[in-house]
Every structure is written in C-alpha cells, then in structure tokens.
Amino acid sequence: MSDTTFMGVERKRIDWSPRIDYSKCNDCMDCFDFCPHQVFEKQENGVHKLVVKNPDNCVVFCRACGKTCGLDAISFPDKPATTKLIKAIRKEGK
Numbered sequence: 001m002s003d004t005t006f007m008g009v010e011r012k013r014i015d016w017s018p019r020i021d022y023s024k025c026n027d028c029m030d031c032f033d034f035c036p037h038q039v040f041e042k043q044e045n046g047v048h049k050l051v052v053k054n055p056d057n058c059v060v061f062c063r064a065c066g067k068t069c070g071l072d073a074i075s076f077p078d079k080p081a082t083t084k085l086i087k088a089i090r091k092e093g094k
Contacts, residue, residue, distance in 0.1 A: 009093075018052055029042065038057055040052060
C-alpha cells in the first residue's frame with residue numbers, strides 16, 4: 001500500500017476492510033484475483049483457502065471486491081459510522 005493516511009488520519013486507525021462470511025464463501029477467488037492491493041491471501045493448508053491478510057491495504061470506502069462476489073460473502077463496516085470515526089479523529093488532532 002502506498003498511502004499511510006486517509007484524509008489526514010493514519011490508515012491503521014481506520015477500521016475498513018472486507019469481512020468474509022465463510023458460510024457463504026465457495027473459495028472461487030474472484031475477490032483475490034480482482035484486488036490489486038494484496039488485501040487477500042490464499043492459504044493452502046489453512047481452515048479457509050482465503051483470508052484477509054493485509055486489511056490496512058484496503059482502500060478506504062472501496063467495496064469493489066465485494067461486488068465481484070456473486071454469493072455476497074464479502075461485507076464491509078458501516079460507511080456512515082466509518083466517516084463519523086474519521087471526522088472525530090481529525091477533530092481530536094486539531
């Protein structure tokens with residue numbers, strides 16, 4: 001990931017990354033193939049074949065990998081709540 005901040009907030013302080021619902025996921029790897037930011041990792045010997053390995057690499061407010069999932073197995077945190085958090089962090093820094 002090239003950016004360490006988003007809107008002036010350290011990226012690691014922003015909870016924005018995909019969540020995988022393994023009860024829906026069929027390990028098709030469409031999200032893995034789509035994401036250019038190495039958010040996901042394939043695991044050969046794990047319980048699940050796909051994991052979110054680098055959550056801070058996810059571009060804040062991007063949901064594109066979730067749109068590639070025909071099974072709706074990928075979700076994200078609530079966008080308005082995340083926006084509110086970012087604004088609060090920015091305000092405390094002033």
